[in-house]
Amino acid sequence: MKTHKTNAPSCDCLPLFKWVSPAIHDGEPVLIMSINSKLTPEEKRLIKIARGKAYRKNNPEKKAASAKAWRDKNKEKIREHYKEWAASNPGVQTQRSRNFRKNNSEKVKAYKTQWRNKNRDKLAQYRKTWDAKHPGKSVAKALEWAKNNPEKRASIMIAVKGRIRAAKKSAPVGELKAIKEWAKQWKSLTVVSCHWCKDAFTPNKCQADHVMPIAKGGAHCLTNLVIACQSCNHRKSDKHPDAWLKEINDTRRDKGPAVELEILPYYKD
Numbered sequence: 001m002k003t004h005k006t007n008a009p010s011c012d013c014l015p016l017f018k019w020v021s022p023a024i025h026d027g028e029p030v031l032i033m034s035i036n037s038k039l040t041p042e043e044k045r046l047i048k049i050a051r052g053k054a055y056r057k058n059n060p061e062k063k064a065a066s067a068k069a070w071r072d073k074n075k076e077k078i079r080e081h082y083k084e085w086a087a088s089n090p091g092v093q094t095q096r097s098r099n100f101r102k103n104n105s106e107k108v109k110a111y112k113t114q115w116r117n118k119n120r121d122k123l124a125q126y127r128k129t130w131d132a133k134h135p136g137k138s139v140a141k142a143l144e145w146a147k148n149n150p151e152k153r154a155s156i157m158i159a160v161k162g163r164i165r166a167a168k169k170s171a172p173v174g175e176l177k178a179i180k181e182w183a184k185q186w187k188s189l190t191v192v193s194c195h196w197c198k199d200a201f202t203p204n205k206c207q208a209d210h211v212m213p214i215a216k217g218g219a220h221c222l223t224n225l226v227i228a229c230q231s232c233n234h235r236k237s238d239k240h241p242d243a244w245l246k247e248i249n250d251t252r253r254d255k256g257p258a259v260e261l262e263i264l265p266y267y268k269d
């Protein structure tokens with residue numbers, strides 16, 4: 001280990017020299033080894049600790065590996081230690097966890113998703129047990145949430161129902177999160193326009209319509225979705241977009257510009 005003069009204040013090794021006589025480190029860097037014999041046992045002990053620290057700092061992978069090995073070997077010991085510590089420091093752990101969650105919300109969210117995906121069966125069993133113990137409570141809770149979050153509920157229904165239908169027809173499915181965002185956005189507007197008849201409606205009178213119907217292999221994805229009023233959506237049903245466009249342009253009363261469709265990836269035979 002190389003060392004430096006005591007008057008080099010930025011040096012990491014500085015604490016080492018507190019116990020070294022001035023003659024030793026007055027001059028060029030010296031090896032600690034060479035001065036060990038002149039140190040008291042306490043100084044030797046402190047230097048050993050400092051060396052260990054320096055070694056761990058310079059070999060982070062080795063340090064991590066050995067720390068992990070130790071933890072794996074001493075799980076019970078660690079658990080006991082934390083238990084004791086938590087008992088003698090009430091509330092500290094709770095506050096720390098709270099702070100961590102607050103400062104790492106993205107990390108926590110990702111971890112929770114990962115956990116839920118990994119433990120689906122466990123979670124389903126837990127819910128079943130909970131429902132049996134609290135009959136009717138979860139349904140009431142869900143209804144209450146739906147009542148307070150109509151746009152969110154509608155957007156989830158659009159995304160999830162479409163996915164179920166697509167799965168039945170083996171049709172492709174796009175990113176559900178994007179569909180939810182899209183639906184949430186227009187469901188929270190005051191007025192929306194039907195993609196087909198161009199009339200204005202309140203969002204609750206409109207539905208998400210798959211331009212190329214799922215029944216005809218259309219994808220449940222953002223580029224295949226438009227806002228349609230109930231009447232148009234009902235009339236269109238599972239018609240091919242070409243047939244539907246002809247029908248709507250032939251039967252429109254307002255004589256406005258013809259309804260056209262952009263050529264998007266979904267729109268092909």
Ligand SMILES: [Zn+2]
Pocket residue numbers: 194195196197198199228229230231232233
């Ligand atoms: Zn319409």
